[in-house]
Amino acid sequence: MGDRDRERHATEAMRDRLPEEEEEEPSASQALAVATLLPLGGGLLAFAGLTLLGSVIGLALLTPLLLLFSPVLVPATLLLALTVAGFLTSGALGLTGLSSIGYLLKQARGVAQKAPEQMENAKRRVREAAQAARRLTEETSTA
The missing domain is CATH 1.20.20 (F1FO ATP Synthase)
Structure with missing residues (x-):
């Protein structure tokens, strides 16, 4: 019985490590x-x-x-x-x-392969735009 429990726990641990597949919309x-x-x-x-x-x-x-x-x-x-x-x-x-x-x-x-890269690029651009807006706000408020 102990072996079965160990196998089940190992299987559950592996399942937790695997990323869940998400359906992605085409561009x-x-x-x-x-x-x-x-x-x-x-x-x-x-x-x-x-x-x-x-x-x-x-x-x-x-x-x-x-x-x-x-x-x-x-x-x-x-x-x-x-x-x-x-x-x-x-x-x-x-x-x-x-x-x-x-x-x-x-x-x-190719949709599934390109989507993660496109999401990372979009996140990076949003982050850069937010930083630029923050800098512009700080410059405007100090002036």
Whole structure:
């Protein structure tokens, strides 16, 4: 029984030493990043999907023309160029959308790490402003 009590006291002592996690609010710049990047990333992903769909539909519709007019190389070159451009545009928009969402997630994860430093800076600035106001008051009252 004595061992159990010692273990329980040791556990409680360790729990007392651990800092309590506090929920911290995001800063204005992080909220602005979320408000900007979430619709931007979603919109770019939607455009990527629409471009890919358009490229596939265009390829399906123009392939019979390629077969009918195979002696003519200009339509074949045009079809190939448009298809490649569509796929590349789709990939670029998709990659941009995913990277925007990835940046947003990275910023959201960094909130907890940056908040203590920002709080210390804010406390220091308030302390300096209070000292400056105190000095100004003392100078004014002695003059």
